[in-house]
Amino acid sequence: MPKELSTAEYQALAELRYRIRKFLREGDTVASETGLEPQQYLLLLMIRGIPNGQEATVSNLAERLVLKHHSVVELIDRMEAHSYVRRSRSREDRRSVLVSLLPRGEKLLEQVAQHRVSELRASGAALANAIAALLKNGRAFHGRRISMARPRKGLEKRRG
Amino acid sequence: MPKELSTAEYQALAELRYRIRKFLREGDTVASETGLEPQQYLLLLMIRGIPNGQEATVSNLAERLVLKHHSVVELIDRMEAHSYVRRSRSREDRRSVLVSLLPRGEKLLEQVAQHRVSELRASGAALANAIAALLKNGRAFHGRRISMARPRKGLEKRRG
């Protein structure tokens, strides 16, 4: 039976969530200033930033957004209504739908993403450090030291 | 006029959001297994994990959740309906409402938080490292090296 969590542990979990939340909501604020809902910006970003070797299909986007596929379908519906994206049926597999940005979506995405890149420089490192500091504090989590996983190499180097 | 963002930059932003999203949704899954909605778990956690020296008032909770105060009011309404929390009027300032956990809420929070602490050990460090790695790679953001805020100890070096 696991031990009861202490107040310090609850506070550490809460602080972690607060920092992540604050960081994400900064981006949401910028998105809403351009007329985009937070999830809409995220979908545009996931379409534009789909990993190499993948296509922006409903199922791939569902995976990247960590949502059930029909939630993505409905999100795309709403985006189509605003002319941010369009659907087209895949030639290779006619069950699949490819989602691509329309110029309006591309432009709005760029405005938000520009801002987000700037903010990442300002606060992204602080977020990473805050998370690492919270994890490092062994006392916050059962008083035992956490063994940090060794990070992999940078993204660009991974792909050959 | 800022330069156009490259595909690599979009991919880096998208990857960052994917990792954060994946991490958060792990917790959501555990929360929903206990019958809690994601935001409900978060509210319970913010009440229990309020920083020392603060009280769990609507305005303090709104700050910790990075929400408008009336969104917190409505969230508390829904939680009260489930007997997870209760409101009480502050003696010191009768405008303020103090929110506290009821036994049912406390129990559900503990179940989820226990699981989250375990998962933090497993994936929290990976998240921090992923964020740091994405930020560190200067090419992903305008090809210029980002000057990392100096962490107390280097992430990689901290623990072997």
Next chain:
DNA sequence: TGCTAGTATATCGTGGCACGATATAAATAT
């Protein structure tokens, strides 16, 4: 002491979001 300004919470209408259940179409396996 009374009035004004500021602060904290509450309510309502509205639209976005997410899911489970269910359905259809296409591809694959047998």
Next chain:
DNA sequence: ATATTTATATCGTGCCACGATATACTAGCA
């Protein structure tokens, strides 16, 4: 040719978040 699997789509439902607006309480000031 049939059965199974996979991809997307639709609907009902409840949760979430905000702007606009309202009420109650506290603090400051003349």
